[in-house]
Amino acid sequence: AQTVTQSQPEMSVQEAETVTLSCTYDTSESDYYLFWYKQPPSRQMILVIRQEAYKQQNATENRFSVNFQKAAKSFSLKISDSQLGDAAMYFCAYRHKTGANNLFFGTGTRLTVIP
Amino acid sequence: DGGITQSPKYLFRKEGQNVTLSCEQNLNHDAMYWYRQDPGQGLRLIYYSQIVNDFQKGDIAEGYSVSREKKESFPLTVTSAQKNPTAFYLCATRTGELHHGGTEAFFGQGTRLTVV
Numbered sequence: 736a737q738t739v740t741q742s743q744p745e746m747s748v749q750e751a752e753t754v755t756l757s758c759t760y761d762t763s764e765s766d767y768y769l770f771w772y773k774q775p776p777s778r779q780m781i782l783v784i785r786q787e788a789y790k791q792q793n794a795t796e797n798r799f800s801v802n803f804q805k806a807a808k809s810f811s812l813k814i815s816d817s818q819l820g821d822a823a824m825y826f827c828a829y830r831h832k833t834g835a836n837n838l839f840f841g842t843g844t845r846l847t848v849i850p
Numbered sequence: 851d852g853g854i855t856q857s858p859k860y861l862f863r864k865e866g867q868n869v870t871l872s873c874e875q876n877l878n879h880d881a882m883y884w885y886r887q888d889p890g891q892g893l894r895l896i897y898y899s900q901i902v903n904d905f906q907k908g909d910i911a912e913g914y915s916v917s918r919e920k921k922e923s924f925p926l927t928v929t930s931a932q933k934n935p936t937a938f939y940l941c942a943t944r945t946g947e948l949h950h951g952g953t954e955a956f957f958g959q960g961t962r963l964t965v966v
Contacts, residue, residue, distance in 0.1 A: 779960070826892060
């Protein structure tokens with residue numbers, strides 16, 4: 736199984752500030768997908784952002800952006816202008832491009848937003 | 851509305867009993883997955899199915915069984931052989947590769963199973 740590591744069990748950020756969540760992964764593949772999912776208290780998993788490994792450009796979705804370092808196998812999530820609604824568990828996930836196509840998840844980072 | 855429906859939201863099971871968790875989708879997605887979520891461990895794959903009448907074991911399939919008789923439905927049975935079934939269970943679906951690159955997984959709202 737692939738390994739996805741999130742080394743920050745908990746993080747906090749002041750409202751309107753910027754925070755970066757870290758993720759590293761292990762793979763021998765050259766093409767794959769990476770994702771960040773958000774899980775609020777409702778426990779619904781919500782896709783935040785995705786990155787295709789063959790694309791050099793970092794993905795961006797409004798206030799959310801990633802720093803994808805393929806050689807270092809690093810995939811961090813930056814949340815700008817943090818809002819109270821951003822408070823949640825954040826999971827980094829990896830998927831092969833072929834085969835079963837299931838997701839391999841990290842253990843999550845709990846983000847607290849301080850008003 | 852299009853989406854994934856998991857039921858029930860909460861389920862209590864006595865030791866030694868089998869229980870079945872429902873997952874229904876009207877997204878016309880080919881692939882369906884069952885994940886288990888435990889505190890501090892992220893999500894782990896139990897079973898998956900990429901087509902009707904076919905399914906494969908994931909990383910933690912022992913004590914679980916599934917069926918895929920219809921494209922829309924992928925029920926998960928937690929059997930008495932599962933030694934520690936108390937957890938949060940999430941069902942997910944995904945399109946095939948030919949549709950929008952098949953990149954994104956959609957999740958249901960989950961079922962919380964507790965053994966009493």
